[in-house]
Amino acid sequence: MQKNLFIGVMSGTSSDGLDIALCKITPQNFTILNSISKKYSSRIKQDILKLNQSAFDDLESSQAMGYRISKICIPLINQLINQNKLKSTDIQAIGFHGPTIRHQPNKNFSIQIGNEFILADKTNIPVVHDFRNMDIANGGQGAPLIPLFHKYLLNLKGIKKGIFLNLGGFANLTIIDQQSVTGFDTGPGNIFLDLWIKKCLNKNYDQKGVWAKSGKIIPSLLQKMLADPFFRKKTPKSTGRDYFNEQWLQKFNLKNFNENDVQRTLLELTVCSIQRHLKKLIHLENLFICGGGAFNTFLIEKLAQHNQLKIKTTENLSIDPQLIEACGFAWLAQQRVSMKRLNYQKITGSRKNNLLGVIVHP
Template structure:
């Protein structure tokens, strides 16, 4: 744990920023238009789904393939069009003009995350976004932390500490996107955070394979199944889960090839061909749901067993079956945790949190104030994150 203070938004002028986030779920882009004075106020939120050809291109770029440079460049151009459309919709919703916006903070779409090899790759074309919107763009937030010896992720704990930290309380903010991650906040000044493992990534992949839909709405497929403990044991047999922080991960590890390898091991353990039968699809989804819930609960049990509450954000907060599984896992692993609710209980919509974090990081960049936390990422020190692409 670190006693270093998280960056604070105190003194940030009440000016307008846009934050854009497209995460590892790769379902689309969330955008917010917000002010910081000093606490954030979201004036508008827009979600735009990715067109099917772009989504397919992004998934294809998650693993090595032919002609990657050309495919990456074309996908970045298409991605930025969606970003620009999101900005336009936010301006229309608030009746503001481009000139009213200080900057757009945009994370980009992660297509590789290999901190152990010293790099991370977020697909983006911020110069084109500045050209399309007529607004300053701040992007490339991870690189400086990596250059300073950090993982480059997760970056949101500093933001979580600023807006959710409370004196005298230990709060856990659990973001369940494609990957799940935790921010452990002891007040505002002691902050710890790391990735836990797969959030929705494997759940969505299995839903698409078996239901032909991009996700299991409300966790209905999982609710119809039964957790298979043999399969769950195979899934949990992954060194990442027992690794100590700082740690971060992505689809480089938790992807369909990883899942298929685990399913094959399950077959070899005696399930035979049943894994391929439709009646077992719900059991597999239930077990993948248990994997997400259990890995989160085990990390909370190790690092914040006496926390006052767990607040969930991201798409996983809408999955009722997953939320029930998380509460059940916490009763087993960390029984003193009494409250597991969404960030709505703290006054922030679960869909706003990550996009707002990148608006906040853009504001931090404008102040030339640090946006990382060395205790979270493992960097050698506090760093100003991002690069400016002027309008």
């Protein structure tokens, strides 16, 4: 059996698809041996998004969707293993993070769907899942969980300080200064850009932010949006589609404005809600951007304006920005099987160090 091989599977809040990474993880090194990003069909994406809202058949449909997602993962995982001429028994564990359909730490739960039993059975690999609920049980937000992985990555490179900005459906910051790590959600990342372009132009996302670039900021609208109490809330804080969703957008009567001006304003909402934190962090020098938003050229250009941080993507740390979270859940699986109690106290607000994740054996 080979050692230190783990697979991370991530389906984020954008519901754009699955990112899967086969990684070799040691205390001295992190390498991606193979990976695959598989877009969901528009039908599956739509069905996942529907599960974010209550319906009479929630229970059954979320289980059915979890099964469908696991069934999509199985051949992809087997393909990664075969391409690298490995056997299932070479892989120590899969860290599996299915789509979040509810994130309500204040009500003591977060729900990620997926059928971990079928995944373990059909891949013949132990699966670690449900990473968030132990943190929540200890008074934490259950999110974000990737900051400790970011710190591990910087440590490997001997870098003592820096910031990570993950631009997924939601945006979160990791702030690393010597040995201290903090992290929190700043608010919407791509979610509203995706929602609005879908509604107006029936596109899944705003390629490179070109449509947003064609519009003008609507200052009064931006101000109203930024007045949402989430942006002023003290950390630790996390959010999700439970809060920032289509209903949230509907409060602002967007029909009264030019569609591309709204897109520009929504992009500025993401920029401003991040920028207000970055202003205080310029002494950390490096900002590593990851998540699909790293490919939104216009968004990155706007973040770079008035910003003295050196902005790079995680490509500079030899990790594809799209794969960071999948790699992070491979690392979290490794930590779990090694019985490491992780300290998220300054990130999620958890009261103590915890073992995160539940292990299912084939």
